[in-house]
Amino acid sequence: MAAHYDVLIVGGGIAGLSLASALAGNCTVALVEAEQELAYHTSSRSARQLIPSYGPAVVQELTVRTLELIAARDAELPEPVLSPRSFMLIGTEDAVAAEASGHMRSITPAEALELCPALIPGTFRAAGLDTGSFGCNAPLLLADHRQRALAAGVDIITGARVHSAQRVGSGWQVGAGMEAFEAGVLVNAAGAWADELAVISGVEKLGLQPYRRTAAIAAVERPLPERSPMVAAADNSFYFRRDGADVLISPSETVPSGPEDAKPRPGDMERLVARLNQVTTLGITEVRRAWTGLRTEAADGVPVAGFDAEAPGFYWLAGQGGYGFQTSAAMAELAAAQILAGQSTTETAATGPASRTAQALAATRWSVRR
Numbered sequence: 001m002a003a004h005y006d007v008l009i010v011g012g013g014i015a016g017l018s019l020a021s022a023l024a025g026n027c028t029v030a031l032v033e034a035e036q037e038l039a040y041h042t043s044s045r046s047a048r049q050l051i052p053s054y055g056p057a058v059v060q061e062l063t064v065r066t067l068e069l070i071a072a073r074d075a076e077l078p079e080p081v082l083s084p085r086s087f088m089l090i091g092t093e094d095a096v097a098a099e100a101s102g103h104m105r106s107i108t109p110a111e112a113l114e115l116c117p118a119l120i121p122g123t124f125r126a127a128g129l130d131t132g133s134f135g136c137n138a139p140l141l142l143a144d145h146r147q148r149a150l151a152a153g154v155d156i157i158t159g160a161r162v163h164s165a166q167r168v169g170s171g172w173q174v175g176a177g178m179e180a181f182e183a184g185v186l187v188n189a190a191g192a193w194a195d196e197l198a199v200i201s202g203v204e205k206l207g208l209q210p211y212r213r214t215a216a217i218a219a220v221e222r223p224l225p226e227r228s229p230m231v232a233a234a235d236n237s238f239y240f241r242r243d244g245a246d247v248l249i250s251p252s253e254t255v256p257s258g259p260e261d262a263k264p265r266p267g268d269m270e271r272l273v274a275r276l277n278q279v280t281t282l283g284i285t286e287v288r289r290a291w292t293g294l295r296t297e298a299a300d301g302v303p304v305a306g307f308d309a310e311a312p313g314f315y316w317l318a319g320q321g322g323y324g325f326q327t328s329a330a331m332a333e334l335a336a337a338q339i340l341a342g343q344s345t346t347e348t349a350a351t352g353p354a355s356r357t358a359q360a361l362a363a364t365r366w367s368v369r370r
């Protein structure tokens with residue numbers, strides 16, 4: 001017999017787990033994850049930085065709200081999720097001006113060199129600094145969500161890939177692995193597989209596109225000082241930050257991919273190391289480990305949160321792109337409020353992916369505007 005829940009969340013990454021903990025105690029919830037472990041895919045592969053000046057305006061709003069929510073929770077935890085770590089952009093005047101917005105202020109190249117002495121003078125002409133940026137202990141955040149959800153009675157089932165989902169009566173019948181579920185609301189937090197899950201559920205795709213991004217931990221001859229900012233090239237050709245005595249580095253690539261267990265490609269890291277050894281004095285000696293994740297985006301580059309316009313009870317929590325952690329708590333807060341209010345938007349005709357995204361976003365903007 002199928003187990004019945006008010007809400008069935010598909011996807012055990014940061015999106016699904018944040019929502020599970022936001023809903024916990026307010027309704028019956030189950031979360032199903034295809035992999036044997038939670039957060040196996042992109043949510044265990046991030047750079048762990050929350051940057052209020054990064055992304056379109058609505059993402060910046062969501063980031064500020066997420067930082068507020070995580071900081072409030074940090075006050076109750078023995079070890080904080082957040083640790084101050086500024087974010088610095090470098091490049092040409094035009095490239096920095098094009099990327100710098102909102103919470104970022106312009107600084108001189110001399111100030112940038114003082115903050116990050118590993119940069120080589122003359123390799124950039126302009127810089128911007130976001131001092132409201134934080135490092136994020138992602139494993140701790142994920143574990144806290146899981147713990148809160150479990151403590152409030154959420155059922156978390158791993159190793160159960162959703163293979164079928166139909167709208168029956170006023171709810172959903174879902175098959176996942178060997179299990180069967182019934183739920184009033186089906187939440188699509190399936191990351192790179194979000195469109196695939198829509199198809200399985202008989203729901204129109206949104207045109208979400210996964211993009212590869214690789215990162216690595218590398219050994220250096222000259223470690224960065226403790227308070228060093230994360231540094232990113234404004235032309236999106238690299239970023240790096242301190243990671244203890246090592247550095248975390250990325251070529252910042254945005255290469256389209258299908259949904260898959262992405263892996264680094266030969267040459268990616270070698271080219272990046274050569275570049276970083278030209279523009280810094282870090283002296284990268286060895287790549288200790290490299291990984292690739294998928295940043296999944298809607299056509300307008302803005303996360304999607306909202307009930308599907310045509311499929312009653314089907315809630316999208318997807319398209320977080322490169323902002324999945326920094327928008328997570330605000331997105332979960334919004335999603336939980338909408339789901340608990342039973343706020344379906346079926347009366348609004350959707351004319352295509354962009355309009356659906358825009359529709360979801362209208363709610364997002366409304367939610368975080370104060």
Ligand SMILES: Cc1cc2nc3c(=O)[nH]c(=O)nc-3n(C[C@H](O)[C@H](O)[C@H](O)COP(=O)(O)OP(=O)(O)OC[C@H]3O[C@@H](n4cnc5c(N)ncnc54)[C@H](O)[C@@H]3O)c2cc1C
Nearest residue numbers: 011013014015034043047048049162191293323324325326
């Ligand atoms: C290199 C890199 C650096 C990044 N750095 C940052 C950063 O510094 N800050 C930031 O905010 N963001 C960053 N991001 C982005 C962030 O990691 C993502 O936005 C976020 O992890 C997406 O979370 P998710 O829960 O949507 O997806 P995922 O973590 O991929 O979770 C989706 C889950 O759904 C499961 N699933 C899929 N289909 C099914 C199915 N049919 N049945 C059951 N389960 C299913 C999958 O197995 C998966 O576990 C970075 C990303 C990369 C790749």
